[in-house]
Amino acid sequence: MGIFRSDDVAVGDRIVVRRLLPDTPGHLTDIIGHVVNVSPLVVRPQLVGGLESTAEAVEIPAELIKVVRKLSPRRIRNSDIRAVEVATAKAFPGIEHTWTTDGQWLMRAGDGITERSNSAAPLGRSAGFGTVPLAELREFYARHDLPVKVLIPERIGAPAEKLVETGGWRLGPEIIVMTRPLADLHLKEERSLVPELEFRLDAQPDADWLALYNFRGQPLPVEALRLLQDQIDGEMGFGRLLTAAGETVAITRGTLTASEDGRFWLGYSAVEVATAHRRRGLGTRLGAEMLAWGAASGATDAYLQVIASNAAGRALYAKLGFIEHHRHRYARLEEPTEG
Numbered sequence: 001m002g003i004f005r006s007d008d009v010a011v012g013d014r015i016v017v018r019r020l021l022p023d024t025p026g027h028l029t030d031i032i033g034h035v036v037n038v039s040p041l042v043v044r045p046q047l048v049g050g051l052e053s054t055a056e057a058v059e060i061p062a063e064l065i066k067v068v069r070k071l072s073p074r075r076i077r078n079s080d081i082r083a084v085e086v087a088t089a090k091a092f093p094g095i096e097h098t099w100t101t102d103g104q105w106l107m108r109a110g111d112g113i114t115e116r117s118n119s120a121a122p123l124g125r126s127a128g129f130g131t132v133p134l135a136e137l138r139e140f141y142a143r144h145d146l147p148v149k150v151l152i153p154e155r156i157g158a159p160a161e162k163l164v165e166t167g168g169w170r171l172g173p174e175i176i177v178m179t180r181p182l183a184d185l186h187l188k189e190e191r192s193l194v195p196e197l198e199f200r201l202d203a204q205p206d207a208d209w210l211a212l213y214n215f216r217g218q219p220l221p222v223e224a225l226r227l228l229q230d231q232i233d234g235e236m237g238f239g240r241l242l243t244a245a246g247e248t249v250a251i252t253r254g255t256l257t258a259s260e261d262g263r264f265w266l267g268y269s270a271v272e273v274a275t276a277h278r279r280r281g282l283g284t285r286l287g288a289e290m291l292a293w294g295a296a297s298g299a300t301d302a303y304l305q306v307i308a309s310n311a312a313g314r315a316l317y318a319k320l321g322f323i324e325h326h327r328h329r330y331a332r333l334e335e336p337t338e339g
Contacts, residue, residue, distance in 0.1 A: 009070055011035050017043060018067040019060050028066060031058060041065065069154070072324045078128060078156050081326045083259035084177055084303050085153055086123055090233040091255035091267050092116040098140065099124075100133045107137060109144040115172065115330040119149035128156040132163050138333075148333040153177075154326050164331045172330040174308040178322035182266065182295040182302055190288035190320065193281040197241040197249065199289045204229055205238040208248040212272050233257060235297070239268075239290055241282055249277040254290045256297055266294025266302040287320045 009015055013035045021027045033045040036057045044057040089097070094110025094117030104124030110117030120137050122128060132150065141148045152160045164171065202209075229236075234257035241250040253270040268290045273282045294302055304322065306313040 009035050009038060009041075009068065011038060014046070014071045015043065016067075016069050016071055017041070017060055017065060020064045020066065022061075022064060031060070032071070033058075041068070069327070072326070076326055079261065081153050081156050082123060082125070083261050083263060084179060084265070084325060085121060085151070085156075085328075087257045087259045087263075087265035087303065088116065088267060088305075089121055089123065090257035093230065093232055094118065096144070100136050102130070102133065104130055105133055105137070107140045109141065109146055115149060115151070118146060119151045119330055121151040122153070122157050122160060128158050130159060132159050134163070147335070150331050150333075151328055152331055153328040157328065160331065168334055169331040170334050172332070174327055174329050175305050176308050176314065176327050177303060177305050177325045178314075178317050179301055179303045179325040180291075180321040180323065182291065182299050185291060185295045187288040187291060187320070190284050191292065193285040193288075194241070197243060197282070197285070199239065199241055199285070201237045201239045201254075201289075201293055203236065203238070205251075205253075209238055209240055209251050212248060212251050212274060213270050214272060237290075237293060239286060239293070241286055249274045250282040250286050252286050252290055254293060256294065256299055263301055264299045266291065266297070266299040268294075268302070268304055283316050284319060287316070291320065 014033070015035060016030055016032045018028055018030050021029055031043055031045055033043040036042040036044050037059075040059055040061065042057050042059045089106055089108065092108075092110070092114070094108050096107075096109045098107045099105065100107060100120075102124070104122065104127040105120050106123045107120045108117055120140075122132075134148075137148050137150070150160045150164075151157065152164065163169075205213075232255060234255055236256075237254040239252045239254055240248045242248055250273045251270065252268050252272075254266060254268040256264065256266055258264050268287070271283060271286065273286075291302055302322070303325065304317060306317060308314075308327070
């Protein structure tokens with residue numbers, strides 16, 4: 001298998017299959033379409049534009065399959081993927097954001113911990129068609145005393161995907177980017193959950209908010225927490241749920257940033273619920289409050305990220321109206337050690 005792990009697919013799913021051409025050894029091609037049969041895998045190709053095709057279904061022998069990925073039921077354009085990733089980059093500026101000389105890769109350096117602030121992202125309009133400027137990336141990250149990391153969004157990250165497949169890179173977990181529109185937002189029921197708790201939004205976090213936040217189960221050092229509070233190219237809000245006694249029992253960070261296509265995005269992350277208060281609907285209530293804040297602030301769309309293996313998180317966000325938009329992974333270059 002290639003970079004992206006195969007999902008369990010079912011009849012009717014929309015997928016992309018990267019396969020070896022049977023008559024041209026070493027050459028690969030992609031088929032995008034809907035699953036007609038699972039074993040053996042049979043796919044009916046879609047038309048350009050995402051509609052179901054009347055073309056003959058294609059049976060793909062298992063030995064020719066390199067990658068199978070389930071796609072969103074809706075058609076997502078490369079420009080849509082870029083828009084979400086640009087909005088995300090603006091929400092996590094780190095210490096330095098610098099474009100490569102060709103203007104196609106955004107190099108980001110920050111706390112050295114969170115990938116969103118410490119990786120190079122292919123956000124230029126032509127980044128998906130060129131090569132990875134590895135020498136320039138090495139120079140940039142060496143200057144910050146950081147390892148080279150790249151963000152690999154599906155499709156627009158194709159050059160990085162091919163580079164990583166040659167070896168010498170360590171892949172992080174697969175991450176699902178989920179989105180939803182904010183027009184006609186109806187979340188009255190979700191916002192009424194756990195009514196004894198108060199929702200509050202602050203421009204900056206206090207000690208109680210910071211004490212509750214972890215990154216993938218681990219407390220963040222002081223410098224990383226400081227960067228989380230730094231001003232961004234947009235607006236921030238630090239949300240929380242409070243008991244009547246003033247105890248902070250759930251938190252999240254929201255951001256409002258724009259993409260080049262004119263959309264204004266709410267992104268929320270850093271969702272944490274205190275251990276003693278879990279499984280009470282606090283995550284749903286907090287998400288609904290953040291969506292309402294985004295809509296009231298003029299955001300047109302919302303996005304978030306969840307690790308693909310986090311089934312509970314995915315179910316929570318689906319309840320809030322999010323569906324899968326695209327997937328990405330981070331890869332770290334494993335430089336040979338001396339001696």
